[in-house]
Amino acid sequence: MTLTTLKGALLGMTILGLATPALADQLADIKAAGKIVTATDMHYAPFDMLNNGTYEGMTKDLFDEVSKELGVEPVYQDIPWPAELPGLEVGKFDIIIAPVTVTPERIERYAFGLPIADATVGLVRAVSSDAVQKPEDIAGKTVGVQQGTAQFKQLEAYGASLGEVSIKEYGTTDEAYADLAAGRLDAVAGSSPNLAYLVKNRPETFVQTDPATFGEPKYFAWAMQKDEDSASLVEAVNAAILKMHDDGRMAAIQEKWLGVAPDLPREVPTE
Template sequence: MTLKTTLKGALFGIAALGLAAPAMADQLADIKAEGKIVTATDMHYAPFDMLNNGTYEGMTKDLFDEVAREIGVEPVYQDIPWTAELPGLEVGKFDIVIAPVTITPERLERYTFTPPIADATVSLVKAKGNDDLQKPEDIAGKTVGVQQGTAQFRQLQAYGEELGGVTVKEYGTTDEAYADLGAGRLDAVAGSLPNLTYLVKSRPENFALFEPAQFGEPTYFAWVLRKEEASESLAKAIEDAIAKMTEDGRIKAIQEKWLGSYTELPLSASAN
């Protein structure tokens, strides 16, 4: 066998291996082939996600129902504890996390975010009739509840340090924090403005917002996908769906239904 023949055989073998290599994974194509998109959220985060007599409802569901319709697949909704959602996403247990996730620089490094779905700026709520707490700085030296593992938790910690000390108590769900606030075991609860506005709107006899309620830098909620090349097509399809829904008024209608008002949002996570 000559050297020329050997080289020709080797090159042919490399080319054959290239032709036989599997096509690159494409999450959107896989989802469309299955006819469904598997999601994860925490169904104890009103007004975004709630269980009403065992039926899932809320602003997130209304929004994602429309997004799934635009993509042409059926959504599968799963109730997963918040602390298990992002780890579960990373190992492929579901396609997307649709629990409202606050966009942060650290998370942008690790995950792919959809365009924002709501304002997430951290705010404070108190028991109705508690006139000792008026503005955010009044929580200095007080005990404040917040959901564990959230961006609001970290913002509250930082704000408490600025004030010279706040006792931060973590909860698995916001409902648990609201229950302790109503029972007098907390002075206040920190959370996103939409969540707390809905709480006060639903239970005005029990709770009231601080005035002003918000503190810290403006932030936004969005949904999260894995940060990988295979997810790029799905991320683009969701971005296109949200842009279309913004233009035709569906986003506005859903916000007004659940929040009582409309806030214009950036059309990309990087613009928040």
């Protein structure tokens, strides 16, 4: 190789090196922008709700604190649940803060933060009807559930084990509760915290079954993209949640909205 050829090769390598993009870091980008863009369904009390047009709920209180730890402002978006996971995959927002049930299938595709609440599935019925007293009583009955949720899949599997259960899907839990109150459903399936909150606030209309839940214990968590670029964000969110556990903020917010502060794993579930 001549000296001229060697100089040309080195120059080419330098140019290629300069042209190589730096490794993307989602957390660094978020901090540079000064904001973190979220997605949630604001029709999922007590986690997310609109009160005279104002967003409030346990999720907002928790994520307000996480945003402070990250040093950025949260941008809250009201997105229908069926559009949230697909939207996350194409980068329409940084994080889904709607409570997402952690399942083995979702763990394969998304990165989860530490659990923020219990998500075990349960049932609620109308006070005016005693046809469904316990979970197995839904055999041969019509049960409402929010579409696209892990609770739907758990209800479907449980219904199959009982025999024939007619499942009606709804865009929001509020729609399902309305039909239950009107006598168009025998029961509604959902996560235990949501149903407990419903019964607490509308005891004259709704009551939980006894026992209140069925199936395996599940947890709610926030979902982020599962790639190398997002690893720093996942780590920072989890560090903030652990800090809130240790300084009492997590328990205080849970007691405010759920009435209790349940023990939650300090590690991300693996199944």
